[in-house]
Every structure is written in structure tokens, then in C-alpha cells.
Amino acid sequence: MVDDSTEPLVTAIIPSYNRPGRLERALASIEAQTYSPIEVIVVDDHSDEPVETVLSRLDDRFVANVQCLRHEKNRGGSAARNTGIEAASGEFIAFLDDDDEWHPEKIERQVAVFENAPPNVGVVYSGVRNVDSRDRTNHEKTPKHTGKVTKKLLLHNFIGTFSSVMIRHDAVEHVGLLDERFPSWQDWDYYLRLSRECSFESVPTVLVTRHTDSSGDQISRSYRKKRDRTVPLFREKYEDWAREYGRLFHRQMVAAIQYRLGRSALSNHAYAEGREQLLRAVFHYPALWEAYPYIGATLLGNRGYEAARGVKRAVVRLRH
Numbered sequence: 001m002v003d004d005s006t007e008p009l010v011t012a013i014i015p016s017y018n019r020p021g022r023l024e025r026a027l028a029s030i031e032a033q034t035y036s037p038i039e040v041i042v043v044d045d046h047s048d049e050p051v052e053t054v055l056s057r058l059d060d061r062f063v064a065n066v067q068c069l070r071h072e073k074n075r076g077g078s079a080a081r082n083t084g085i086e087a088a089s090g091e092f093i094a095f096l097d098d099d100d101e102w103h104p105e106k107i108e109r110q111v112a113v114f115e116n117a118p119p120n121v122g123v124v125y126s127g128v129r130n131v132d133s134r135d136r137t138n139h140e141k142t143p144k145h146t147g148k149v150t151k152k153l154l155l156h157n158f159i160g161t162f163s164s165v166m167i168r169h170d171a172v173e174h175v176g177l178l179d180e181r182f183p184s185w186q187d188w189d190y191y192l193r194l195s196r197e198c199s200f201e202s203v204p205t206v207l208v209t210r211h212t213d214s215s216g217d218q219i220s221r222s223y224r225k226k227r228d229r230t231v232p233l234f235r236e237k238y239e240d241w242a243r244e245y246g247r248l249f250h251r252q253m254v255a256a257i258q259y260r261l262g263r264s265a266l267s268n269h270a271y272a273e274g275r276e277q278l279l280r281a282v283f284h285y286p287a288l289w290e291a292y293p294y295i296g297a298t299l300l301g302n303r304g305y306e307a308a309r310g311v312k313r314a315v316v317r318l319r320h
Contacts, residue, residue, distance in 0.1 A: 008115075010038050010107055010166070011090030015080030016098040017045040020054045022211070027054070029101040031062045035108035039090050043080040044070040078178040078186045081162070085177060091169055095162035099211045102163070106207040110166040113201050122171030122198025123191070125164045127206035138212065143202030150195040151249075154242050155256045157188040163208045165191075171198045181233055183225040192238060223268040231261055255285035263294065266305050271298045 012030055016023045023042070030040055044051040050070065055063045069083055081095060092114065096102060110124045117124075127142035141160050145152050152158060159165065175193045178186055194200075235257065242253035262277030275298040278291045297304040 007035070007037065008091040008111065009089065010035065010092045010094055010111065011084075011088035011169075012038050012040045012094050012096055012107075013081060013084030013088065014040070014042045014096045014098055015045060015077050015084065016042055016047065016051055017074065017077075017080070018047045018049070019098050020047070020049055020051075022099040023051065023054050024057060025101060026096055026098050027058060027062075027066070029103075030096065031059065032104045033102065033107050034105050035111060038065075038107060039088070040066045041084045041087055042066060042068045043083045044068060045076070045080045046071045046074040076180065076183075078180045078182065082177040082180065085172060088169065092166050093169055093172055094166040097161060097163050097210075100161065100163040101209045101211075103207045103209070106203075107166070109203045109207065113203060114166070114168065117201050118199075120199050121201050122168045123194055123200045124166045124202060125159045125200065126203040126208060128160050128164050128208045128210050129206045130210045130212045132212060140206060142206065143204050146201050147199050148195070149200050150192065150241070151245055153188070153192050153195055154238060154245075154249075154253050157185070157191065159187070159191055161208065161210055162187045162190075163210065167194065168198070174198075182230055184222055184230045185226070185234060189234065189237070192241075223264045223270070226261055226264050231257060251284045252288075255281040255283075255288050258284065259288060259291050262291070266294060266298065269302060269305075271301055271305065274298055 014023070014026055014030075027040070027042075030038060042051050042055075051068050055066060055068065067087065069087060071080065071083065077097075084095075085093065092111065094107060094110070106126060110126065113124045114121065125143060127140065129137055130139040130141075132138050141158075143159075145158055149158075171194055174197045175190070178190055182189055235254070239250065239253070242250040258277050258281035262274045262281060265271075265274030265277055268274075275295055278295045278298070281291050282288050282295070294305070297307070300307075
């Protein structure tokens with residue numbers, strides 16, 4: 001990082017739990033940023049190996065600017081981010097998950113967008129590339145929507161991971177902390193709340209690499225939590241928002257949620273349950289065309305679903 005104290009301070013918040021090797025990689029991507037000054041806050045969510053051990057392996061000059069906060073017990077990613085927010089002093093706040101990486105120009109380009117945007121812009125997000133354990137691209141998401149985005153966000157979290165966003169500190173103060181009741185979709189919930197307070201802008205290119213190699217057990221737990229806790233809470237909070245756009249849009253929003261839940265079930269190899277969720281989705285909104293291939297694939301069980309996923313991954317890789 002090239003130090004230039006005339007530029008606005010950016011606070012980078014990294015929640016971390018039991019991933020020391022990945023945390024080291026994430027921190028290295030902050031050290032490689034072309035922008036300065038950056039205040040780095042690592043929130044150790046009570047890891048077995050304290051984060052200070054990882055910091056001891058990094059360059060002393062970089063570590064001197066890292067603030068490490070440790071929870072006395074494991075509280076989850078949202079609580080860790082909230083701890084970081086409460087300690088942040090930057091004009092802008094940027095999150096980085098400990099298994100993700102920022103590209104070197106990420107912070108510089110987002111700050112530049114803010115500096116050229118009107119004050120009602122509170123969020124700037126970038127594109128994200130998802131890679132597997134062999135660094136093969138399995139999905140790439142580039143920004144498509146800017147401005148007032150509440151209606152679009154009610155149907156789809158088109159932004160994705162927290163690692164892609166930079167938020168004006170003033171906007172964070174207006175909406176408050178993350179809702180720690182959500183075991184998943186915390187990012188989607190927070191973006192929706194922000195969308196009522198401010199406009200969104202983007203850097204229309206990939207500036208984040210997200211490593212997606214979760215274990216089967218993690219996927220299974222994630223699906224059950226979505227079904228039993230996340231989806232009921234999400235619908236409770238946002239169905240009234242959807243109704244503001246009319247009855248048909250409300251049905252479309254419910255269908256979008258059921259579709260996401262169905263896809264999560266299929267990832268957990270719960271094909272009958274996944275098919276049931278997908279059928280509920282098209283019942284609410286028959287024009288949800290993307291659901292039908294997955295409904296058909298579930299009739300063939302694991303073989304059909306994996307074939308459908310394989311075709312999708314192959315298409316993505318051919319584009320890169």
C-alpha cells in the first residue's frame with residue numbers, strides 16, 4: 001500500500017473463525033492494495049488458534065496497522081462484523097471474508113466511484129469470481145444494477161458476498177448493525193435495509209475472488225437453517241415490502257425465495273424436498289422459467305442433478 005494521508009480512511013473488517021491459512025491469504029490481499037490509508041480490523045470469533053498467531057507470520061510493518069479483536073465465545077459472522085463496525089473509524093467500511101481475496105486495485109477503484117458520486121450513494125459494489133479448491137472458475141457475477149435497487153433486491157441478491165461491497169459509514173449509522181438472528185442471507189438482509197436509505201453504484205468488473213469449497217456437512221447444516229430459520233424470518237421482514245409493488249410482484253418474490261430454498265435442498269442431495277420447494281415456487285409464479293430444468297433433473301436423482309450442474313459449470317468455464 002502506498003501511504004497517502006490526504007485520501008479518506010477506509011476500514012477493512014475481516015471476521016475470522018478457525019481458518020488461519022485462509023486468513024493469511026486474505027490479509028495479504030489487503031497488504032497488496034494500491035490504496036492507502038486502510039484501517040484493518042480482524043475480529044477473531046473465538047478461534048481455536050488465536051488470530052495473533054497468524055499475524056505473527058506477516059510483515060511487521062503491515063501488522064502494526066492491524067487491530068485484532070477477539071470474542072470470548074463463538075458468536076457467528078454477523079456478530080463479528082458488528083464488532084468490527086462498532087470499532088471502525090473510517091469514512092468508508094469494506095468487509096472481507098477470511099476465505100476471500102481482494103484484487104489489488106479493489107479499494108482504490110471503489111473510493112474513486114464514491115468521490116465522483118453524489119452524497120446519496122451509500123454503497124459501491126464490484127464483481128465477484130467464485131473458484132473451487134483447484135482455482136477453477138465455477139461462477140462469475142458482474143454488477144448489473146445501480147441506483148435505487150430495493151425492488152430488484154427483493155427478488156434476488158444480485159450483489160452476493162459482503163467482500164464485494166464498500167459502504168459509506170454514514171449509511172451504516174443510519175441503518176444500524178447487522179441482524180444477528182439470520183444464520184444465512186445476512187448480506188441480502190443488510191443490502192435491502194441499505195437500499196431504503198441510499199443509492200447503489202458499482203465498479204463493473206471482477207475485483208474479488210471467492211473460494212467456495214464448503215464441505216457436505218456445512219452445506220447440509222446451511223440448508224436446514226435456511227429452511228427452518230432464515231426463510232421464515234426473511235419473509236416476515238420483507239413480504240410487506242414486496243406487497244408495496246402489487247400482488248403479482250409479491251407472488252414473484254415468494255417464488256424467488258422458494259426457488260433459492262429448492263436449489264439449496266438439491267445441493268444437499270435432498271431431491272424430493274428440493275422438487276417440492278421448486279414446485280411451490282412455480283405455483284406462486286409460473287413464469288419462473290429457470291426452475292423447470294431443475295425440477296426435471298430431480299426426477300433422475302443425483303445423476304440428473306449433477307449432470308445439470310456439470311453443464312452449467314462447463315458453460316461458465318468456456319466463457320473464461
